[in-house]
Amino acid sequence: MTYSEENYLKVIYHLSTGNSKGITTNAIANEMESKPSSVTDMVKKLAEKELVAYKKYQGVSLTEKGRQHAVMIVRKHRLWEVFLVEKLDFSWDEVHDVAEQLEHIKSEKLIDKLDEFLDFPTEDPHGDPIPDRNGKIAKMEKQLLSETSLNTKVICVGVKDSSSSFLQYLDKQQIALGSAIEIISREHFDQSLSLKVNDKPLSVSNKIAANLFVKPL
């Protein structure tokens, strides 16, 4: 499996979660920052290898074999992110690009030993679940802060957007995984929220709240 094939599989996998229909050529091209014609070519190759199911004009979906492969790439990506943060003192906004490279290293022993070295973490630095060596993903109870009712006490457990700019905003506001959040009030006009984060008052826009995962305490 080539570097490029792996990237396509991963993108198709991510587009598939919460999307039961076939993934469109355009959606893949968009995510890969490439052109639809390139996607069509690659999808044909992946179909040839039985990693995806593909019918012309009907979009594409992962086969079980393709899903397994994709999950293993996600496992590697997230384990490496944990390594970078926990062992090498990277901050959570610096790890993604390096993990994009490390996820392609081929060695089952390496990844299982790394898993053990990190003490079998179940979530990466952004709160995303880490598949185990059999590809099983423990699902975590979580909801968006924007969809949480008033006067609830919750704990921050993940981010939906893990762009540098969002993560750095959270750092600045001292919001991290594990922070205790209480929703004081919601502004009707723009859905912005008044919060208490670790007992300190903070007001955030709906866009922020719609990218923070929390769970009831």
Place this chain on the structure above:
Amino acid sequence: MTYSEENYLKVIYHLSTGNSKGITTNAIANEMESKPSSVTDMVKKLAEKELVAYKKYQGVSLTEKGRQHAVMIVRKHRLWEVFLVEKLDFSWDEVHDVAEQLEHIKSEKLIDKLDEFLDFPTEDPHGDPIPDRNGKIAKMEKQLLSETSLNTKVICVGVKDSSSSFLQYLDKQQIALGSAIEIISREHFDQSLSLKVNDKPLSVSNKIAANLFVKPL
């Protein structure tokens, strides 16, 4: 710089040590397990980028720029080997192939943090020196066991051949970096040696002795 370009640079670098003349096309092809015609093509490209000096039929040599690049790849390779052995419990005969992949990961921060995490090691698991972040290589006093005189007490500090089969042979004979070796006698006929390794008697062929680096105690 592509994966392939990096591999060529590294091979040319290794062929260059202890070889002041231009490196031949055939030597590179041999080391890369590719064909001379492929080497000619790549060498032209590297010359274009001023990473090597090349004149038709005259062989090739690294420019200072090319040498710097090559040394950084070697640095990464050896640091990752240390990581695999020290932190993930790989044995010294298992690390090379994985390090061949890891050496191409591009992130200066990653490699400097890894260096720090490993406590700035100066040698890899095979006794080879690790260039520092400026490309400087501390040179170690060492000689081949086969060229060491009788009744000398020495300590094992490295291997010349780091193939799996040689390393596993050493494991079996309980020879490791740091082992104390005394040369008892040398057989005239085949240059084989009678040794004491950590006070236990052992007889080794010249081929073994010619691949073990030692330093006088």
Place this chain on the structure above:
DNA sequence: CTATATTTTTAGACAAAACTAAAAATGTTT
């Protein structure tokens, strides 16, 4: 239901990195 817009696929081109086969240069013998 037909016209228009959008999406997707095809056809053809290109760059990177490899190869084979043949030509050219260099090295070695007699």
Place this chain on the structure above:
DNA sequence: AAACATTTTTAGTTTTGTCTAAAAATATAG
């Protein structure tokens, strides 16, 4: 120095992954 052997380069293909431009299929609107 000529003949032969070896090394190196050139010329022409191939595979992988990308692209543009044009054609075909599908979706949307009037």
